Amino acid sequence: MKMKKIFGLVVVVLLASSSVNAQKIYGTRNGKISFTAQKDEDVTAVNNEVVSRLSDKGEISFSLLLKGFKFAYAEMQTHFNNDYLQSNQFPRADFKGNITNIKTVDFTKNGNYKVAVKGNLTLHGVTKPITVNGIISVKAGKLTANAQFIIVMKDFNIDAATVTNQVNAEINCVY
């Protein structure tokens, strides 16, 4: 009987603490990230299988597979994977970070909220801290994250100098 009481108490405490720390996590397995080479608009690709999670406490993550980038031109896709990104060796890119001004986002109220995101981007085997400004849109409880930023090739030891030194990347994830 005593054991049962203790067990009951533990359950109650656990439930109470989990509700205090409860955070809502929004997620998608099919978010969208695209990029375009800065000096050649023909070099453009899109990935529709971005896994992203966003918590109302401000944690945010994105993961994608380099082989999932679809180019308009097949030959470019081959060069991207084999010559520039070595996608067999480094199949995935990951970002993990925090929205530094999460308090300004009201997840219960429709609107477009400007956010600043700070975190680490791992690409081509190199991890670098980055800061990106974006917008979180809330519409009828549905979230969308949008951001545009520049990736400098040499920051991630990517030698694509014959094509471009940097790309414009765009995030558009519906959760």
Place this chain on the structure above:
Amino acid sequence: MKKWTKIILILATIAALIGSIMVYRIFTKPHRDVTSEAGVKMTAQQLFNAFKADEVAANALYLDKAIELSGEVLDQSTNQDGQSVVNFKTDDPFFVINCTFKTHPGELKPSSTITFKGICTGYIPDANVVVNEGVLVGVKP
């Protein structure tokens, strides 16, 4: 015309020709079509098990390969660019095989068993294995 100017002209013509063939190739090479490839036949569960056990080994075996995957449909949805997406169930409730169709397969009911052939692009821990650019091979009656 002097002999050397002729040689230079011929060389320049050859270089221009090779250059234009290279540019032509870049803009006309067709995208890979999985329908004409023989896929590695396996179940969704087997593919998940392989990646869960050893990502590097599974990448060596399956990355960029045509996979003919059979399994139970968890759900069907549409991605942000209008393509049909099916998630296959695994024995881990948080983990699926995420499959994107390049041609719409029509409506696929949850819990039905289907076979899908596509290209494996890799593994995202705690989430899914991705197979894309795929087609429907069959639906189990």
